[in-house]
Amino acid sequence: MLPTKAYAAPAASVPLAPFNFERRDVGPHDVLIDIQFCGVCHSDLHQVRDEWGGSVFPMVPGHEIVGRITQVGDHVKNFKVGDMAGVGCMVDSCRTCPSCQEGLEQYCEVGMVGTYGGREKGTGQPTYGGYSNQIVVDEQYTLKVSDKLDPARVAPLLCAGITTYSPLRQWNVGAGHRVGVMGLGGLGHMAVKLAAAMGAEVTVLSTSPGKEADAKALGAHKFVVTKDAAQLKSVSNYFDFIINTVSAPLDLGQYVGLLRRDGTMILLGVPPEAPQLHAFLLIGKRRRIAGSLIGGIAETQEMLDFCAEHNIMSDIELIDIKDINEAYERMLKGDVKYRFVIDLATLNN
Numbered sequence: 001m002l003p004t005k006a007y008a009a010p011a012a013s014v015p016l017a018p019f020n021f022e023r024r025d026v027g028p029h030d031v032l033i034d035i036q037f038c039g040v041c042h043s044d045l046h047q048v049r050d051e052w053g054g055s056v057f058p059m060v061p062g063h064e065i066v067g068r069i070t071q072v073g074d075h076v077k078n079f080k081v082g083d084m085a086g087v088g089c090m091v092d093s094c095r096t097c098p099s100c101q102e103g104l105e106q107y108c109e110v111g112m113v114g115t116y117g118g119r120e121k122g123t124g125q126p127t128y129g130g131y132s133n134q135i136v137v138d139e140q141y142t143l144k145v146s147d148k149l150d151p152a153r154v155a156p157l158l159c160a161g162i163t164t165y166s167p168l169r170q171w172n173v174g175a176g177h178r179v180g181v182m183g184l185g186g187l188g189h190m191a192v193k194l195a196a197a198m199g200a201e202v203t204v205l206s207t208s209p210g211k212e213a214d215a216k217a218l219g220a221h222k223f224v225v226t227k228d229a230a231q232l233k234s235v236s237n238y239f240d241f242i243i244n245t246v247s248a249p250l251d252l253g254q255y256v257g258l259l260r261r262d263g264t265m266i267l268l269g270v271p272p273e274a275p276q277l278h279a280f281l282l283i284g285k286r287r288r289i290a291g292s293l294i295g296g297i298a299e300t301q302e303m304l305d306f307c308a309e310h311n312i313m314s315d316i317e318l319i320d321i322k323d324i325n326e327a328y329e330r331m332l333k334g335d336v337k338y339r340f341v342i343d344l345a346t347l348n349n
Contacts (some may be wrong), residue, residue, distance in 0.1 A: 001025060002032070005347050006132035007321050008058040012050035015325045019058055021128060023136045024120075030136050031079050032071035033087065038130035039064030039156040039314070040340035042186065042247070045328050047117055056117050062130030062342075063089040063115040064158040066151045076139045084145040086304065088158035089294050091115050091127060091141050103296040105141075131321065133347050143301050146308035153313035156186065156339040157304060159294065160314060164191040164243060165303040166295035167266040168198060173241060175199035180235070180242040180258060181220070184211050187245035187268055189315060189338040192218045195243070197310045203235065205242070205255070214337070218315075226254070237261075237285070245269045256281045256289070264288040314339050320346040 001022035008019035026032050044061035046052050065087040069079055079085060093100050094110035105112055113121060116129030129135075145154055164187055173179060177200040181191045184204055195202045196219035203222035204215035212223040224231045235258050242255060247269035256265055256277060267289065281287065295303065307313065315338045319327055327340045 004132050004134055006060045008060045009048035010058050026071050026073050026136055028073040028075040029138050030073045031069050031139050031142055033067040033085050033135050034070045035065055035067040035130055035344045037066045037152045037155045038062040038342045041159050056126050060128035060131050061116055064155045065130035066145055066155045079139055086143040086145045086158050087137050088300055091137050092121055103298040105296050106294045148308050149313055152318055152341050153316055155341050156314035160186045160190045162295040162300045162303050165194050167292040173198055173200050177240045180205050180239040183245040186339045189218055191243045192220050193312050239263055247271055252277045253281050259287045261285045264290055267291045316341045318343050
């Protein structure tokens, strides 16, 4: 077993604190990654506070992991010691169901194994995430990270990046499409960068007029203040797609009306209460509402390669691990541009 340092939540609503535990030994198909950086996802906060129910404590969060491989198992074929590697939201799945066979492991019909808060297949031991100094992962669930990119800024691509890339690819978004992005946070700013790089016309839909300069700097072509009735009317029946990253309560109908005939709104955010929507808003224009969950391993690798080709990375604020509880409070207030990333070198301080 491998002694490992981390920060963990000992129970719901208890601040994270230093925590020591043991990783499994490196098996024949495993790689050992020395974690350099780990992004902070809003779902980390939900889970350490058990807001979704079923959280397993003590919990070491973190599923946006980038680091360097320090050991490989005897049968590992695709990685070698010294490679930069990444780990996203899952570290295993059943591998045999139709979704797994189609490279859609995130929809595993038995249930994917989360990078943290899950249970290892076979042993049933809890999985612990990237707020730690090292992790052992099967090479099939490990990703190659280009040396051309800043590893700290790559980390959020493993969740925020793939969460927005996957629906854009699923619906073949590209030149000639009009894409609206609701919310300019960790997910939204990646949606803007990726959709623009794919050739779409991108409009940010925001309640905050002060975000316009940032939206344009990220690659948005237009900016609409949704509290301004005239601006909102100007994009009525306008968009082919709307990427909805908002997790706050909102009037869904107001935004569905911005879709053209046959337009699609893709839900990525999860508001605390189910939104209401009049059926005629869909029926009258043959509009659609869909959802999307991260991406499979092959698609996540495709996203990382796309980002390396187009020099796309997340905009981040690098923090020491001792500041994680303060970062959570700031995240609740929206006080981050656009993703916190933990420098795991600070775990030894």
